[in-house]
Amino acid sequence: MEALLRRCRVPALGARHCGIRAQHGGTAGRPRRLLLSQLFQPLALPVGGQAGPEGRPGEPTCRSQRLMLQGGLIHPTSPGCYCYLPPTVRAMEKLIKVMDEEMQAVGGQKLNLPSLCSAELWRASGRWDQMGPELFRLLDRHNHGYCLGPTHEEVVTALVASQSGLSYRQLPLRLYQITRKFRDEPKPRFGLLRSREFYMKDMYTFDSSEEAARHTYEQVCAAYCSLFTRLGLRFVKVQAATGSIGGTTSHEFQLPADIGEDRLLLCPQGHFAANVETLNGEQTSCPTCGEKLTETKGIEVGHTFYLGTKYSSVANAVFSSAENKPQLAEMGCYGLGVTRILAASIEVLSTEDSIRWPSLIAPYQLCFIPPKRGSREEEGAALLERVYDDLAEALPHLAGDSVLDDRTQLTIGKRLKDAKRLGYPYVVVAGKRVCEDPPVFEVWNQNAGEVLFLTKEGVIELLSKVQVP
Amino acid sequence: MEALLRRCRVPALGARHCGIRAQHGGTAGRPRRLLLSQLFQPLALPVGGQAGPEGRPGEPTCRSQRLMLQGGLIHPTSPGCYCYLPPTVRAMEKLIKVMDEEMQAVGGQKLNLPSLCSAELWRASGRWDQMGPELFRLLDRHNHGYCLGPTHEEVVTALVASQSGLSYRQLPLRLYQITRKFRDEPKPRFGLLRSREFYMKDMYTFDSSEEAARHTYEQVCAAYCSLFTRLGLRFVKVQAATGSIGGTTSHEFQLPADIGEDRLLLCPQGHFAANVETLNGEQTSCPTCGEKLTETKGIEVGHTFYLGTKYSSVANAVFSSAENKPQLAEMGCYGLGVTRILAASIEVLSTEDSIRWPSLIAPYQLCFIPPKRGSREEEGAALLERVYDDLAEALPHLAGDSVLDDRTQLTIGKRLKDAKRLGYPYVVVAGKRVCEDPPVFEVWNQNAGEVLFLTKEGVIELLSKVQVP
Known part of the structure; x- marks a missing residue:
């Protein structure tokens, strides 16, 4: 029977399936980048004066409920029952x-x-x-x-x-x-x-x-x-x-x-x-x-x-x-x-329109925002991706905690606004100074409310202090 | 209000409570040893001809059910409902x-x-x-x-x-x-x-x-x-x-x-x-x-x-x-x-009376068995504890995966029998050869069915290949 079983397993383990898996990176080798556009986090952020979901009609809401609904963190099914979405x-x-x-x-x-x-x-x-x-x-x-x-x-x-x-x-x-x-x-x-x-x-x-x-x-x-x-x-x-x-x-x-x-x-x-x-x-x-x-x-x-x-x-x-x-x-x-x-x-911890997490348990520690497609700084995108990859290598515990906001049809300002609302503890932006030599990145420490301008090495040094459980 | 809250927290964070925590090791510093006598794994292993629990009267059983009940892995509450005990x-x-x-x-x-x-x-x-x-x-x-x-x-x-x-x-x-x-x-x-x-x-x-x-x-x-x-x-x-x-x-x-x-x-x-x-x-x-x-x-x-x-x-x-x-x-x-x-x-994977786990997901990878109290090899206990501690330091991913069978009122043979029944992938015993210079330990690789005699360095080298998810 052993021979028989080995035979039966061949199609499942053969080259064809391995080929499919290789496209997705798998567990060995460099982890693939997490692209924001591919994450299931259905946002309903208020745009201008338009309000996002406020719970069911007649249901009392509070700040956390509103922010969690708007931020794609929870989705109601029955009264008092929620789907917890991936960031949650x-x-x-x-x-x-x-x-x-x-x-x-x-x-x-x-x-x-x-x-x-x-x-x-x-x-x-x-x-x-x-x-x-x-x-x-x-x-x-x-x-x-x-x-x-x-x-x-x-x-x-x-x-x-x-x-x-x-x-x-x-x-x-x-x-x-x-x-x-x-x-x-x-x-x-x-x-x-x-x-x-x-x-x-x-x-x-x-x-x-x-x-x-x-x-x-x-x-x-x-x-x-x-x-x-x-x-x-x-x-x-x-x-x-x-x-x-x-x-x-x-x-x-x-x-x-x-x-x-x-x-x-x-x-x-x-x-x-x-x-x-x-x-x-x-x-x-x-x-x-x-x-x-x-x-x-x-x-x-x-x-x-x-x-x-x-x-x-x-x-x-x-x-x-x-x-x-x-x-x-x-x-x-x-x-x-x-x-x-x-x-x-x-x-x-949050403000009226921006989620703030205890740093230790934020869904993602880091959001990288590359320049807008077609902008003067567009070439900075590759430099930022380099920061992402080098950071993932130098600080492997943060590799799965970093998101790249690849919605490059949007301005940096628009995406930074979303990042602020979603409350990543750190946001790394390839802004105007990415064209300097060496390139300089803008780092928002959201929980401390400060912005720093750092080289790639400076970014990695700063983030080496970030703890994840 | 902030001052007030700070005040209120003092008793909770003061020296008295920290003192209590220090007794238990906490998350920093050397992890304490896991002592088998303190683990909640209520065994009902058959002793001699006496059978352990066989499920409820009239309930059909199979090998895994019997072994999991005997090994303190599950405990029935209602038909088809079980408490999963700590090893599970x-x-x-x-x-x-x-x-x-x-x-x-x-x-x-x-x-x-x-x-x-x-x-x-x-x-x-x-x-x-x-x-x-x-x-x-x-x-x-x-x-x-x-x-x-x-x-x-x-x-x-x-x-x-x-x-x-x-x-x-x-x-x-x-x-x-x-x-x-x-x-x-x-x-x-x-x-x-x-x-x-x-x-x-x-x-x-x-x-x-x-x-x-x-x-x-x-x-x-x-x-x-x-x-x-x-x-x-x-x-x-x-x-x-x-x-x-x-x-x-x-x-x-x-x-x-x-x-x-x-x-x-x-x-x-x-x-x-x-x-x-x-x-x-x-x-x-x-x-x-x-x-x-x-x-x-x-x-x-x-x-x-x-x-x-x-x-x-x-x-x-x-x-x-x-x-x-x-x-x-x-x-x-x-x-x-x-x-x-x-x-x-x-x-x-199991035999009639011994649990075998897929190595990757065994509850604990390692069991250390020191000599019986009062035996000629008793001094070997400290040497074995040294292996435990040095291994935990050299291979920190295994630190929480090691158990010390401190029931030293029992013979090595009796405890080794239990360890075989419970299916630790590796069992390290301080047997007769622990008195040699350098001390030699007996290592049972249970899934491979082999016994090796190794020095402390040899044990650590062998176990460095063990994977945990």
């Missing part, structure tokens, strides 16, 4: 890499739990009834009930409970996943800020004592702080309500923003920060220092819960203690909104 | 990287489409009725109907149709995603080979003519051949039925295996290969050369369809032709089963 997937994959690094730095182990969660399991925890209409529910062909998991406390606790012989020596267990979640929002709105399908990073931790679990809680919170700091996002960590998840201690990570749906009260001295939903009545001054609290609105991007044994006692998730006795695991759970962080970043 | 997630992420490379080498652009697909859209294509009970269906809180997408022809075609002004110059468009899919199988079985939730890579292509679409079809098939070849899997490409997806040409990529659910007829000379479901009656000889056809069974791991305008005509997915006339796009769709390829690889 790129940003999301970068964000996921950063999250993986942070979670693994605190001992996180990644798994992947089913979306279909059995009604039986959710009835046992009481959440089947408690969640009400927020839960998407369905029946399979045998009439067994399921919900589409918005979080996975029940499933992961049952998983750990099934591991007979779990020893205290194996704890803490810090298990996480980064997967699509579902919530039937009463009013999906604001694009990816409040959608019915979204990606979330959720971690579940299992410790041998309350003290150990509190230590885990602090470590995961610190990892969240590190993440937002690396993204360059200003955030506040506030005390929060535990809601339907339950537990006794909870914090939210909030990005202050006018569009935020949470009201926060903050001590100007940094002694106290709370979501107002946790406060009884009219608290106006800091319980520690007495300073008057300031109110702001925030977008929740992370949420942590100290759960105790709420779920482990239902599923009987036990470990053998040092005294060889079965003991319930002390749990915590920790969520980061992946798609929500993308939108919230755009919400807080 | 690692293998899956590696496989996805290889798929991304292959898809992007043929111009694929990655997006991500919603799981909730509106009934309306599926009624328009006729598949709402046609798919019958295989479709998971649900209502949202407003009584709007949805299915959980098993594939996304309707959604992606509507997306492309919504792009007014699409020009023939922008074609071909080759859009793909790698996401979780749903199918209410009548009989979920064989673990990840036929489950109700699974990951699939699905590509949808849009071309300006039938000729161009046929060219795309060949290119994507060639990319599939390249993928399976890189994984070292023997496969056959056979003509296939188009089923509920539709279209006029279709091929399956099959891994020959006794457990396979498809019956294939192959010409021993390689002139002809077909799924029997495409043949009328009793075809026994090759239509080209007249040779007698051989029958084999196969596991379908990929499926390609030339669709023509079946979906583009429903959604009116048009582009402007060179003559500036609207013209329907010619489509193709292409699927690879991600989780199914993982299980099928184990099915065809």
Whole structure:
């Protein structure tokens, strides 16, 4: 049979197919240039006074939703459901890499739990009834009930409970996943800020004592702080309500923003920060220092819960203690909104008409703009392409992060305007000074708001500092 | 407000939290060693005559399902739904990287489409009725109907149709995603080979003519051949039925295996290969050369369809032709089963009691086994750890791919047996010869079935050839 199989494979692997593949570069050799005209990023940028898409009629919009629709980043299908278009997937994959690094730095182990969660399991925890209409529910062909998991406390606790012989020596267990979640929002709105399908990073931790679990809680919170700091996002960590998840201690990570749906009260001295939903009545001054609290609105991007044994006692998730006795695991759970962080970043960093990304996770780091076809500087096109290719060779980690705006029927000014709106951290232009000897290129550092004039070597030197996850 | 926020962040970023993080190594500096005792991989390996889990009572099992359950790779929740445990997630992420490379080498652009697909859209294509009970269906809180997408022809075609002004110059468009899919199988079985939730890579292509679409079809098939070849899997490409997806040409990529659910007829000379479901009656000889056809069974791991305008005509997915006339796009769709390829690889490569992975996507490339605690060779433990650390420094791409089996209460023999069952491509043992000068280590190349005795430098030299995606 082996001979037979080898024979059958010949047509698929023969010279003809290799020839076809060679046209596209393949994985070996110099990566081909990414041409903007070939990228699927259907722009609906406003031209002059004409407005781009504003969401569905009657749907409330916010800056990030509008910019993401106009910039070809998302496309709506049903209320609260979006296609994530290629640049969004790129940003999301970068964000996921950063999250993986942070979670693994605190001992996180990644798994992947089913979306279909059995009604039986959710009835046992009481959440089947408690969640009400927020839960998407369905029946399979045998009439067994399921919900589409918005979080996975029940499933992961049952998983750990099934591991007979779990020893205290194996704890803490810090298990996480980064997967699509579902919530039937009463009013999906604001694009990816409040959608019915979204990606979330959720971690579940299992410790041998309350003290150990509190230590885990602090470590995961610190990892969240590190993440937002690396993204360059200003955030506040506030005390929060535990809601339907339950537990006794909870914090939210909030990005202050006018569009935020949470009201926060903050001590100007940094002694106290709370979501107002946790406060009884009219608290106006800091319980520690007495300073008057300031109110702001925030977008929740992370949420942590100290759960105790709420779920482990239902599923009987036990470990053998040092005294060889079965003991319930002390749990915590920790969520980061992946798609929500993308939108919230755009919400807080962008201007009215120009997207700004956290540099680390921008879909593309670089846009190259060659001269207009037929212009006096036209010969500069080859020089710019040389910068593109040499940069890709010198800084291979940026090779796939560079786009060449080959729409040379348009002026540089028009294309630069688009590049500014789309928010590439760096834009390299072959302008008038490309005809000098040596050629000089215009480099826009958009997040710093500065323009530099540099030779090819200067461009490569400058960009050698750019990080990608 | 800025001052206020800065203040609020101080506690989160202060020395106390940094101190906590430092204990875990973080992303900078030498990566900590991965200790097997701390990894969440609940083994249920058979000990002596005692059998491990065999699936649920009455559920048919196969080799890959049994080995994946025993090896702590998957854990069942509901029929056809599994938790993917950490080693499986690692293998899956590696496989996805290889798929991304292959898809992007043929111009694929990655997006991500919603799981909730509106009934309306599926009624328009006729598949709402046609798919019958295989479709998971649900209502949202407003009584709007949805299915959980098993594939996304309707959604992606509507997306492309919504792009007014699409020009023939922008074609071909080759859009793909790698996401979780749903199918209410009548009989979920064989673990990840036929489950109700699974990951699939699905590509949808849009071309300006039938000729161009046929060219795309060949290119994507060639990319599939390249993928399976890189994984070292023997496969056959056979003509296939188009089923509920539709279209006029279709091929399956099959891994020959006794457990396979498809019956294939192959010409021993390689002139002809077909799924029997495409043949009328009793075809026994090759239509080209007249040779007698051989029958084999196969596991379908990929499926390609030339669709023509079946979906583009429903959604009116048009582009402007060179003559500036609207013209329907010619489509193709292409699927690879991600989780199914993982299980099928184990099915065809493993022995009865030992997992074997395609080397490229093994969860971990390397397992280090130090001597038993209290044995004569005990001092060799430090020497082996030195190999681990120096290898991680010399070959940083393998740093995260190495595991130290620190269960030193067990004999080397017992741990080596586990390592063989779990299928690390390489196992490095500090055996008797670790006491020689210079120390000599035992290296098991499990996929080649050979043992080498090497110095530290020899180990690093040997492993420098190991590829990770």
